[in-house]
Amino acid sequence: MKKVIFLLLLIPLFITQDCKKIENNQEIINLNANETYSSDDYKSAYEYLYEATKELLNGIDFSTIESEFSGFEFLEGEDVKNKVLSLITGDYQVSPSTFLSALFSDLLGGFNDFYGYFALIVAVALLSSLIDAIKPSFMDKTLVNLTNMVCMAVVIGVISGLFGSVYQSIINATEKIERQSDAIFPILLTLMTASGANVSASIFKPQVAFLAKGMTIVVKNLLLPIILLLFVFNAISGLSTRYNFDKGKQFLKSTFKWITGFTVVIFNFFVTAQGLSASIYDGISVKALKYALSNAIPFVGGLVTSGFDTVMASMILIKNAVGGFALLAVLFTVIAPIIKLAVFSVFLRFSSAVIEPFSDKRLSGFLSSVADGLGYLTAVSAVSASSYFLTLLLIICSVGGGG
Amino acid sequence: MILKIVVIALIFAVLIIYLRTINSELAILASIASSVFLLITVIDGLGEVFSLYERISQISSLSESSLKIILKVTAVSYLIEFSASIVEEFGLKSLADKLVFAGKIVIILLAVPIIESVFTIIEGLL
Numbered sequence: 127m128k129k130v131i132f133l134l135l136l137i138p139l140f141i142t143q144d145c146k147k148i149e150n151n152q153e154i155i156n157l158n159a160n161e162t163y164s165s166d167d168y169k170s171a172y173e174y175l176y177e178a179t180k181e182l183l184n185g186i187d188f189s190t191i192e193s194e195f196s197g198f199e200f201l202e203g204e205d206v207k208n209k210v211l212s213l214i215t216g217d218y219q220v221s222p223s224t225f226l227s228a229l230f231s232d233l234l235g236g237f238n239d240f241y242g243y244f245a246l247i248v249a250v251a252l253l254s255s256l257i258d259a260i261k262p263s264f265m266d267k268t269l270v271n272l273t274n275m276v277c278m279a280v281v282i283g284v285i286s287g288l289f290g291s292v293y294q295s296i297i298n299a300t301e302k303i304e305r306q307s308d309a310i311f312p313i314l315l316t317l318m319t320a321s322g323a324n325v326s327a328s329i330f331k332p333q334v335a336f337l338a339k340g341m342t343i344v345v346k347n348l349l350l351p352i353i354l355l356l357f358v359f360n361a362i363s364g365l366s367t368r369y370n371f372d373k374g375k376q377f378l379k380s381t382f383k384w385i386t387g388f389t390v391v392i393f394n395f396f397v398t399a400q401g402l403s404a405s406i407y408d409g410i411s412v413k414a415l416k417y418a419l420s421n422a423i424p425f426v427g428g429l430v431t432s433g434f435d436t437v438m439a440s441m442i443l444i445k446n447a448v449g450g451f452a453l454l455a456v457l458f459t460v461i462a463p464i465i466k467l468a469v470f471s472v473f474l475r476f477s478s479a480v481i482e483p484f485s486d487k488r489l490s491g492f493l494s495s496v497a498d499g500l501g502y503l504t505a506v507s508a509v510s511a512s513s514y515f516l517t518l519l520l521i522i523c524s525v526g527g528g529g
Numbered sequence: 530m531i532l533k534i535v536v537i538a539l540i541f542a543v544l545i546i547y548l549r550t551i552n553s554e555l556a557i558l559a560s561i562a563s564s565v566f567l568l569i570t571v572i573d574g575l576g577e578v579f580s581l582y583e584r585i586s587q588i589s590s591l592s593e594s595s596l597k598i599i600l601k602v603t604a605v606s607y608l609i610e611f612s613a614s615i616v617e618e619f620g621l622k623s624l625a626d627k628l629v630f631a632g633k634i635v636i637i638l639l640a641v642p643i644i645e646s647v648f649t650i651i652e653g654l655l
Binding site: 249268276284358361365 | 582585595598600603606609610629632633636637639640643644646647650651654
């Protein structure tokens with residue numbers, strides 16, 4: 127009984143000792159927190175990284191891409207190097223309100239441009255309806271058809287001119303994306319290699335070549351001519367009641383869909399399957415290198431490894447900022463033609479809807495079919511822009527450096 | 530206005546039928562006079578249509594010439610058709626056909642600049 131009481135009396139003693147230990151450990155933790163992380167230490171680390179990044183950035187030659195990217199509004203008068211630096215530091219931010227207001231003004235401007243053409247189409251449709259209205263009574267059929275053909279020719283001429291300008295803007299945007307990718311990818315791949323993503327860079331090289339050249343060849347030499355042929359078939363069908371190209375149009379539409387689908391599948395295979403495993407190889411190789419550095423170099427191995435980390439981190443920052451810059455550029459390249467396409471499409475469908483009750487069926491049908499063709503133009507610009515966009519995102523996300 | 534036109538047309542119809550029994554040449558003249566009279570009756574309305582088209586041509590200033598050509602073509606087709614119907618009414622179908630043929634040639638000649646520009650634009654696209 128006495129032994130039990132004695133043991134029972136000892137238990138609080140152990141508990142007290144443990145509490146003291148916990149208290150002491152807490153003090154140690156508190157002491158460590160205060161010693162390691164002061165605000166001055168943060169500031170000096172940021173400034174050190176900033177200076178290292180700026181030094182590395184100054185060593186990169188952006189002159190090859192300066193001419194290609196100099197005309198963009200988001201540069202705000204700065205050169206490419208300074209804009210990349212402001213992206214790294216976070217000084218540059220795209221304001222949503224500014225972006226939306228610019229978008230809205232483009233939309234309104236587009237509608238304003240098409241207003242006159244809408245008035246013309248309604249006027250022609252009214253004239254055409256005047257002729258059609260008395261056709262059953264005494265007008266010779268061929269005379270009515272001839273007069274309607276003249277009315278159609280005017281509308282086709284006007285719409286052809288508008289379609290031509292939109293078509294040309296898509297070609298210009300596609301060529302611009304090709305030139306941008308030719309300019310930016312060598313720098314990005316070099317930065318990827320410098321940031322430790324050697325395997326990723328070697329995998330992205332053929333993919334980038336396919337994207338830059340192959341995609342443009344497919345778009346310019348296959349997809350765009352198909353869209354143009356579609357428009358020509360629509361125009362001839364509108365001019366003549368005898369010649370109808372419905373089967374031809376269906377063939378062109380299905381060919382377009384097959385080619386686009388095939389191209390996108392091939393591209394996605396290149397991008398996703400190979401890019402996923404590459405970053406793992408890069409991470410392992412960099413970790414191995416850092417281990418070798420820290421153990422092979424006596425005394426200062428740790429310092430060398432820290433310096434290596436700083437350079438790698440700076441390179442990754444620069445790579446991501448250059449990639450982000452290229453993303454902004456492609457967005458600003460394709461946004462204007464796509465808005466123009468959207469406004470033109472809405473204009474055509476609205477005109478077709480307004481004149482349908484009283485005009486010749488061929489006229490409203492022509493407008494509606496041209497609006498359908500614009501959907502294919504939108505798909506073409508979306509395919510080339512999104513492929514480039516996706517490749518840039520993957521390059522940005524290829525961390526390297528054991529990340 | 531439409532009531533006035535209908536009444537005038539019916540009066541002229543009765544007059545022409547009566548004149549055919551008396552003198553066929555007078556009936557032809559009456560037929561032509563009735564067409565002219567009806568056209569004059571609606572000319573005010575046409576004037577409003579033309580002012581609307583003038584307003585539209587001002588809005589779409591780039592296509593003023595195209596609108597003029599279409600108006601000319603429409604006017605020619607109406608004129609040809611009225612004339613051909615009058616001629617046909619008096620049993621001269623071959624003459625009416627020749628008139629329509631001539632009208633088609635005139636319309637094609639008027640439309641040549643438009644069709645030329647359409648093919649030029651399409652050729653430029655291709």
